[in-house]
Amino acid sequence: MSASTSHHYTTTGLDSRKIGIWTFIGSECMLFITLISTYLIYKGRSLVGPFPHEVWKDPSTGHVFHSILNIPVTSFSTFVLLMSSLAMVLALAAVENRSVPKRTLGDKILGSSKLWIFVTALLGTVFLSCQAYEFTSFVHEGLTIHTNLFGSSFFTLTGFHGAHVTVGVLWLLSLLVIDFKRGLNESDVLHVDIMALYWHFVDVVWIAIFTLVYLIK
Amino acid sequence: MDKVTHQGADVAHAQGEQHAHPTWSTYWKVAVILTAITAVEVWVYYTPFQHSRLFNPSLIVMSAIKFAIVVGFYMHLKYDHKLFRALFVGPLIVAACTCLALLAVFGHLRH
Numbered sequence: 001m002s003a004s005t006s007h008h009y010t011t012t013g014l015d016s017r018k019i020g021i022w023t024f025i026g027s028e029c030m031l032f033i034t035l036i037s038t039y040l041i042y043k044g045r046s047l048v049g050p051f052p053h054e055v056w057k058d059p060s061t062g063h064v065f066h067s068i069l070n071i072p073v074t075s076f077s078t079f080v081l082l083m084s085s086l087a088m089v090l091a092l093a094a095v096e097n098r099s100v101p102k103r104t105l106g107d108k109i110l111g112s113s114k115l116w117i118f119v120t121a122l123l124g125t126v127f128l129s130c131q132a133y134e135f136t137s138f139v140h141e142g143l144t145i146h147t148n149l150f151g152s153s154f155f156t157l158t159g160f161h162g163a164h165v166t167v168g169v170l171w172l173l174s175l176l177v178i179d180f181k182r183g184l185n186e187s188d189v190l191h192v193d194i195m196a197l198y199w200h201f202v203d204v205v206w207i208a209i210f211t212l213v214y215l216i217k
Numbered sequence: 218m219d220k221v222t223h224q225g226a227d228v229a230h231a232q233g234e235q236h237a238h239p240t241w242s243t244y245w246k247v248a249v250i251l252t253a254i255t256a257v258e259v260w261v262y263y264t265p266f267q268h269s270r271l272f273n274p275s276l277i278v279m280s281a282i283k284f285a286i287v288v289g290f291y292m293h294l295k296y297d298h299k300l301f302r303a304l305f306v307g308p309l310i311v312a313a314c315t316c317l318a319l320l321a322v323f324g325h326l327r328h
Contacts, residue, residue, distance in 0.1 A: 014298060022301045026308035033312035040316070041323045075259045079252065086248040089291050093241060110241055200292045204284050211280035215262050216273050 021194045025201045028164075032205050035160060036212055039153040046148035050141060053217045068143055069214055070134060077130035078210045081165075084123035085203045091116035092196045095184045113192075114179050120199065121172040124165055131162050154213065161209060164202050171195055238293055247290045254279050 010016050049056025050065035057064050094113040102108045109115065135155070138144075145155040175195060178184060184192060239247075258279050266272055289295035294302055320326050 012300060014300060019300070019304070022304040026304050029305070029308045030312045030315075033309075033316050037316040037319045040325065041319060043325075071259065071262060075255070078255055082251045082255065083248065085287060085291050086244060089244045090241065093238070093244070096238070197292055200287055203291075204287050207280055207283045207287065211258065211276050215258060215276050217267065 015190060017190060017194060021197050025197065028201060028205075032157075032160070032208075035153075035157045036208065039157050039213060042149040042153045046150045048148050050138075050143045050147070050150075052150060052154070052213075065142060068138060068141055070137070071214060073130055073134060074210065074214050077127050078206065080123050080130070081127050081203050081206050084120050084127070085200050087116050087119040087123060088196045088199045091120060092189075092192050095192045096186070096189050098185050113184050114176065117172055117176045117179060121169050121176065124169040124172065124199075128162060128165055128169065131158065131165075157209065157213065161202070161205055164205070168195075168199050168202055171198070238296060239290055243290065247286055251283055251286060254283050 010019060012019070049058070050068040052069045053067045055064060055066055090110065091113050094111050094116055097111060098113070100111070102111045135158075138151075143151045143154075145151055172195065175184070175192065178188075258276060261267065261272065261275065266275075288305070294305060317326070
């Protein structure tokens with residue numbers, strides 16, 4: 001029996017590491033819903049702009065601030081994160097089916113865990129780049145974490161999510177290094193599965209944030 | 218042969234799998250559905266429908282569908298052991314109820 005499947009059974013017959021990741025994801029649900037709740041409670045209660053969806057004129061300077069959220073860029077980054085989840089499941093499937101013979105070029109592409117882990121990490125990095133661009137443009141337009149309630153709750157919520165994506169990308173890169181060094185095989189399926197669960201969780205959190213923060217007015 | 222079967226069962230057991238995971242084609246179909254729903258979400262944002270009273274509920278429904286699809290198919294919860302489902306859905310229900318309670322306390326659910 002491989003090292004990854006030995007000595008980890010619980011009285012339920014399930015692997016303790018998989019129970020652990022689901023418990024962790026459950027607790028993360030609570031963390032993110034708390035942050036989302038805070039954002040929703042403070043929504044529309046900022047005394048000064050810039051605002052997410054409304055134009056605001058500063059009475060002291062007369063400067064007009066347009067609605068600050070950039071929906072096209074965020075829609076693109078949402079699409080990127082959704083596609084990264086697809087790449088992640090393909091990476092997991094590739095590791096699970098490592099021993100299945102690949103006859104055609106399509107089979108070889110679909111069966112390459114290195115390729116799909118790399119694509120997942122790349123798409124995660126593109127998402128983070130979009131977020132960095134968004135944060136930078138907000139600061140240039142006058143919205144910081146100190147500006148108003150919207151800024152405080154927005155940067156905290158999306159910043160926490162971005163930190164989770166960053167951890168995920170680093171985790172993916174470490175898996176990629178292992179795959180290049182010795183190759184991931186059937187005994188590593190659980191490790192990749194746990195990584196995939198974390199990555200998909202980060203994706204579903206963004207699905208909620210995209211709707212509640214960016215689209216709903 | 219017995220050993221191979223036993224090892225395979227161990228691996229599946231260790232992961233708590235009840236059924237086989239979806240196929241590659243299922244994953245691609247799920248990705249197309251997720252992309253289509255996201256496209257509809259963004260499209261309605263730019264249409265006069267954004268002024269409708271149904272705008273926010275429809276976005277929440279579409280988001281919930283995407284959430285359920287990713288959790289069910291990509292996270293394999295549809296195929297996994299019921300304990301994993303309980304570990305995820307339980308805290309999610311508690312958290313969602315807390316969110317609704319907070320919104321009610323701060324007057325966001327009054328119309």
